[in-house]
Amino acid sequence: MAEFPPIMKLILEDGTEFFGRSFGASCPTAGEVVFNTAMTGYPESLTDASYQGQILVSTYPLIGNYGVPDDRSDSGLPQFFESDRIRISGLVIADYSPEYSHWSAGRSLGQWLAGHDVPAISGIDTRRLTKILRERGTMLGKMVPAGDHLPFYDPNAHNLVAQVSTKERIVYGQGKHRIVLVDCGVKTNILRCLLARDTTVIRVPWDHDPAAEEFDGLFVTNGPGDPQQCEATIRHLQAAMAQGRPVFGICLGSQLMALAAGARTYKLKYGHRGHNQPVIQVGTNRCFITSQNHGFAVDDATLPPGWEPLFRNLNDGTCEGIRHTSQPFFSTQFHPEASGGPTDTGFLFDVFLELMRTGRPVTF
Numbered sequence: 382m383a384e385f386p387p388i389m390k391l392i393l394e395d396g397t398e399f400f401g402r403s404f405g406a407s408c409p410t411a412g413e414v415v416f417n418t419a420m421t422g423y424p425e426s427l428t429d430a431s432y433q434g435q436i437l438v439s440t441y442p443l444i445g446n447y448g449v450p451d452d453r454s455d456s457g458l459p460q461f462f463e464s465d466r467i468r469i470s471g472l473v474i475a476d477y478s479p480e481y482s483h484w485s486a487g488r489s490l491g492q493w494l495a496g497h498d499v500p501a502i503s504g505i506d507t508r509r510l511t512k513i514l515r516e517r518g519t520m521l522g523k524m525v526p527a528g529d530h531l532p533f534y535d536p537n538a539h540n541l542v543a544q545v546s547t548k549e550r551i552v553y554g555q556g557k558h559r560i561v562l563v564d565c566g567v568k569t570n571i572l573r574c575l576l577a578r579d580t581t582v583i584r585v586p587w588d589h590d591p592a593a594e595e596f597d598g599l600f601v602t603n604g605p606g607d608p609q610q611c612e613a614t615i616r617h618l619q620a621a622m623a624q625g626r627p628v629f630g631i632c633l634g635s636q637l638m639a640l641a642a643g644a645r646t647y648k649l650k651y652g653h654r655g656h657n658q659p660v661i662q663v664g665t666n667r668c669f670i671t672s673q674n675h676g677f678a679v680d681d682a683t684l685p686p687g688w689e690p691l692f693r694n695l696n697d698g699t700c701e702g703i704r705h706t707s708q709p710f711f712s713t714q715f716h717p718e719a720s721g722g723p724t725d726t727g728f729l730f731d732v733f734l735e736l737m738r739t740g741r742p743v744t745f
Contacts, residue, residue: 387526389502391436391473394521394533397513404477405494405501407526411534412436412470414522415676416511418655422721423490424449427469427499428462430545430566431632431674433605434536436471436522440511440655444503445478448486449493456553456576461485463568463720467497468545470536471524473510477503500524518650519676537648537676541606542566542614542633546587556580558737561596563587563614565604565633570720574730575600588613591621598627598737601634603716608636608646608677615641627709627736629729632675635712639679639703642688649699652676653714656723659695660702660715668695669726672719679703679714691743704743709736711743 386402393414416438417426423444426437450461459465472494479489494501502524514520521533545566553572556579562572565587575582583594588611591599599621601614608615611633618641622628630638636646653673661668669692681690681700691711692701704711717726732745 389500389524389526391502391505392523392525393513395517399505399510401502401504403500403526404479404491404503405472406498408498408500409523409525409529409531410436410471410500411521411523411531413536414438414473414514414520415652415654416440416507416514417674419672420656422656424461425463425720426674427467427472428459428464429568429674430464430468431603431605432469433541433545433566434534434539435469435605436473436524437469438473438507438510438514440507442475442507443478444474444476445490446481447483448481449488449490450485451487458569458572463570464545467494467499469499471499472501473505473507473524474501474503475505475507477501514651519652536605537607539606540610542587542604542611545605547584548586550586550589551584553582553584554580558598558734559583559596560598560600561585561591561594562600562602563589563591563617563634565602565611565614565637567602568716568718568720570718571602571631574718574727578730578734580734587611590617592617596626598629598733600733601628601630601637603632603634603674605633607648608633608640611637622708622710625708625740627733627740628711629733629736630712631716631718632714633677635702635714636677636679638710638712639684642703643685644683644688645680646677647680648677649675653694656719658715660692661695663690663693670723671701671715671726672723673715675714707742709740709742
């Protein structure tokens with residue numbers, strides 16, 4: 382007779398409880414509970430370092446049906462994942478499919494999670510859970526097997542970027558344009574997008590001083606947590622921008638650029654996480670469909686003279702990128718490298734290369 386998976390409980394900090402079945406590692410975990418609206422791409426999401434310290438809720442009702450790819454690498458980079466490990470603290474879904482079918486699949490989602498000691502729970506009313514998070518805002522939570530106990534944990538009280546950033550300087554490629562990439566939790570596809578454009582990418586830790594390198598452009602990556610924890614990165618950005626070097630920031634990188642410029646950031650009520658989120662280029666009617674994963678945003682009302690918003694979210698009006706009006710600095714809050722999609726804004730990597738060639742402010 383087949384055994385039923387063990388009972389696991391999700392507890393929110395307001396006391397709300399959900400009961401479901403464990404299908405990953407049978408261990409407790411705690412973190413910040415967030416939701417993602419994407420219909421596909423769970424291997425990429427689970428390995429995205431921006432989810433460090435977070436319990437991820439997938440709003441899509443069926444997860445696991447195409448399994449998980451193997452650990453193949455290409456030029457030293459994971460071929461199918463956004464980093465070298467699962468980054469989430471726990472996974473919450475409505476319905477788990479242990480049977481999978483896909484040309485790239487090498488194991489089930491449950492096997493992959495268990496192998497990385499990451500707990501997961503299925504059978505949850507994720508619609509009700511998501512409504513709670515939308516109405517009350519992102520909350521702390523914990524996942525515990527029946528009979529276990531664990532205190533709540535607030536990941537945003539810690540420097541999560543220091544936890545996920547590379548610990549050493551790594552050089553990729555031998556291209557014409559030299560880019561220093563400040564790794565705050567870089568997604569692998571960012572590296573792929575840069576390397577496909579005749580570049581040499583020098584990947585450095587989050588607190589590394591770019592002044593120690595020779596480069597044509599500075600790239601500041603995505604990453605987890607509160608950007609104000611990254612004081613060293615902000616100082617180095619200020620110095621680089623004072624020299625007029627081209628700078629491109631994505632997600633957390635956008636927030637760090639704003640802080641370096643003298644603006645402020647703030648925590649969103651429940652964040653933007655998922656595919657197919659519309660943004661508009663400020664001053665135009667150009668709309669782009671984007672992939673997003675962030676819990677903080679730039680307060681564009683605090684941008685100093687010379688800076689302006691570049692993109693705006695069409696759902697809630699939040700700032701989705703900034704630019705300098707006379708210097709080659711710009712950023713996006715969304716992910717132009719999005720794997721697996723949408724790819725509407727992939728051209729922004731070409732815009733960055735054009736800035737390195739010309740040194741002029743961004744226009745497109």
